[in-house]
Amino acid sequence: MTARYGIIGYPLGHTMSPVLHNWGFGQFGLDARYEAWPLEPEGLSAFIERVRTDDIRGVSVTIPHKRTVMEFLDRITDRAKAVGAVNTLYWDGGELCGENTDVIGLVAPLRKLARPASALVLGAGGAARAAVAGLLELGIGDVAVANRTASKADSLAQDFNVRAIPWENRMDHAPGLICNTTPLGMAGAMEDRTPWDADRFPAGCIAYDIVYNPLETRFLREAREAGCATVSGLEMFLHQGLAQFALWTRLNMDEECARVLLLDALAGKRS
Numbered sequence: 001m002t003a004r005y006g007i008i009g010y011p012l013g014h015t016m017s018p019v020l021h022n023w024g025f026g027q028f029g030l031d032a033r034y035e036a037w038p039l040e041p042e043g044l045s046a047f048i049e050r051v052r053t054d055d056i057r058g059v060s061v062t063i064p065h066k067r068t069v070m071e072f073l074d075r076i077t078d079r080a081k082a083v084g085a086v087n088t089l090y091w092d093g094g095e096l097c098g099e100n101t102d103v104i105g106l107v108a109p110l111r112k113l114a115r116p117a118s119a120l121v122l123g124a125g126g127a128a129r130a131a132v133a134g135l136l137e138l139g140i141g142d143v144a145v146a147n148r149t150a151s152k153a154d155s156l157a158q159d160f161n162v163r164a165i166p167w168e169n170r171m172d173h174a175p176g177l178i179c180n181t182t183p184l185g186m187a188g189a190m191e192d193r194t195p196w197d198a199d200r201f202p203a204g205c206i207a208y209d210i211v212y213n214p215l216e217t218r219f220l221r222e223a224r225e226a227g228c229a230t231v232s233g234l235e236m237f238l239h240q241g242l243a244q245f246a247l248w249t250r251l252n253m254d255e256e257c258a259r260v261l262l263l264d265a266l267a268g269k270r271s
């Protein structure tokens, strides 16, 4: 029987996850299919029952279910507990488990670069929590967070025992890594915007934008022009997906081929 996988979220906008996972199943000749399952919040409990009874082998979880799904699971990894959110359901023996591969995905491209001594995370939403958890997992000693709404930065900083910096003063600091987790720069109404002034990038810093559409946001373009190393959100997306696939199948997709696949998908060559 064809093994079933999918993504839940609501509203479930366009996602590249089916392209990635279905391609991976094809590469390994697996009889499996990954689908998009829009799911309203009221349907979550019944859906998890279906996962248990209908032999669904793995699920990607996105907004608004990342936190609420946790109460329905048998086990949650320490990483997902630290973030307070799950983006992946997988089976371990008979137990339905929750992991957060956004953290793994965020950290993976940074492991290829020299580790910065300090980092500043811009934003304090769900992605920022994954970013702070990942940067701490990477061993960065000095992590700070700045957010437009100060109370949210304070609360995140308290949860992770890191520093909160007023949004207005964010550019007075010279971190080794600046990680944008706000939607500033995203295709559409936000595309022309950036959370950082072009002439304020610290020398030698790494600029990381978790937005991946466009591939090079204004923030990344200006950082590159200022001589900084840059990391696109596509790397995070790619690696969170590779980690999901490995949890589900114990197989590793070819990273470079998967990257090309996603670049094509982003350019509209696949859907």
Ligand code: NAP
Residues within 6 Å of the ligand: 102, 105, 123, 124, 125, 126, 127, 128, 147, 148, 149, 152, 181, 182, 183, 184, 186, 210, 211, 212, 233, 234, 236, 237, 238, 240
């Ligand atoms: P979220 O929980 O809604 O948080 C959004 C954050 O951005 C909040 O801190 C918010 O500040 C801030 N923000 C929104 N508009 C702003 C503005 N005009 N100026 C300054 N700050 C602003 O969203 P999320 O789940 O963290 O996701 C954030 C982004 O990450 C999205 O673009 C999402 O697509 C992307 N993402 C990418 C990946 C990947 O794999 N690359 C994975 C997950 C998420 P306030 O608190 O003041 O509202």
